[in-house]
Amino acid sequence: MLNISVQKKDPIVIQELTQETKHLTNNGLWKYLQCEEIFASERPIHSIDTWIHARRVYRQIVGNEQSSIGTEEDDIVDIDGFQVAHEAKQAPPKGRGIFAAQDIKKGELIWSTKKTIRFSDGDSYRKFNLSVERGFACDVLQWSYVQRLENGELRVSTDLDDGALCNGGGSSHKANMGCDKEIAKNYNGGCVENYFALTNIKEGDELLCAYGSFAVSGGWKEFTL
Ligand SMILES: C[S@@+](CC[C@H](N)C(=O)[O-])C[C@H]1O[C@@H](n2cnc3c(N)ncnc32)[C@H](O)[C@@H]1O
Structure with missing residues (x-):
């Protein structure tokens, strides 16, 4: 079992919403x-303690019943959603990025949304951003997306692990991690919850996503965000 320093828990203060x-x-x-101002300087690679603290803030806001990431005990069983060795590091000029730390075969499961927090209303998302450290909240604002779940419902979603650092593929470096519909049939949550190698990936390659394949553009207005 992983020895996470969850013992020295930072206090959590949930900021209630105000007129402002x-x-x-x-x-x-x-x-x-x-x-x-926050993004004027390089942003850090977050430690596991930082991710765990943010997950605790989320659970405190939505409650364990509504939590999309289970309870605190689940953070000890699964530390993140990665199924392969990876490294998070700076990837200028894109900010931070995630890189394969092993060769990965086409079709292999790379990452799943085990630590993706889901909000069903805008107020919980607002409270979350106002209750975590300011720099982390700014990170969350650029990481978050609206996704349609398998049941058709929309959720504001934020990956609270290094999966959040997946940069977007472009024309020269195409996305190499994403939906493989055939393989996804064998996994709970299908392509909504599981991201596969779309090609053979070499150790050291950056893992790149296609945001358009999962983020619902225009979805924010459904949450008055
Ligand atoms: C989901 S985040 C990815 C992680 C981000 N690089 C970080 O350090 O937090 C999306 C943001 O990363 C940057 N980004 C992602 N893909 C990029 C690309 N291909 N070129 C330049 N910037 C990129 C943009 O700032 C974008 O808003």
């Missing part, structure tokens, strides 16, 4: 938290 914060959109939160 209760209608903030994603852009509004960005301005309110002065995220331009």
Whole structure:
């Protein structure tokens, strides 16, 4: 079992929404938290303690019943959603990125959404961003996306592990991690919850995603965000 230092728990203070914060959109939160200033310097690679703290804040806001990442005990069983060895590091000019730390065969499961927090309402998402450390909240604002679940419902989603650092593929370096519909049939949650190697990947290659394949553009307005 992994020895996570969950014993030295940082206190959690949930910020209730105020007149000033209760209608903030994603852009509004960005301005309110002065995220331009945060992103003027290099952002850190987050430690497991930071991820675990953020997961605790989430559970405190939505409750264990509504939690998409289970309970605190689940953080000890599965530390993150990676099924392969990976490394998170700076990937200028894109910010941080994730890299394969082993060769990965086409079709292999790379990562699943075990640590992806899902919000069914805008207020919980606002509270979350106002209750975590300011720099981390700015990270969350640029990582988060709206996704349609298998049951058709939309959720504001944030990956609370290094999966959040997946940069987007472009024309020269195409996405190499994403949905393989055939293989996904064998996995709970299908392509909504599981991301596979779309090609053979070599150790050291950056893992790249196709945001358009899972993020619902225009989904934010459903949450008044
Ligand atoms: C989901 S985050 C990826 C992780 C991000 N690099 C970080 O350090 O937090 C998405 C953000 O990463 C950056 N990004 C992702 N793909 C990129 C690319 N192909 N070129 C430049 N920037 C990219 C953009 O700032 C984008 O808003």
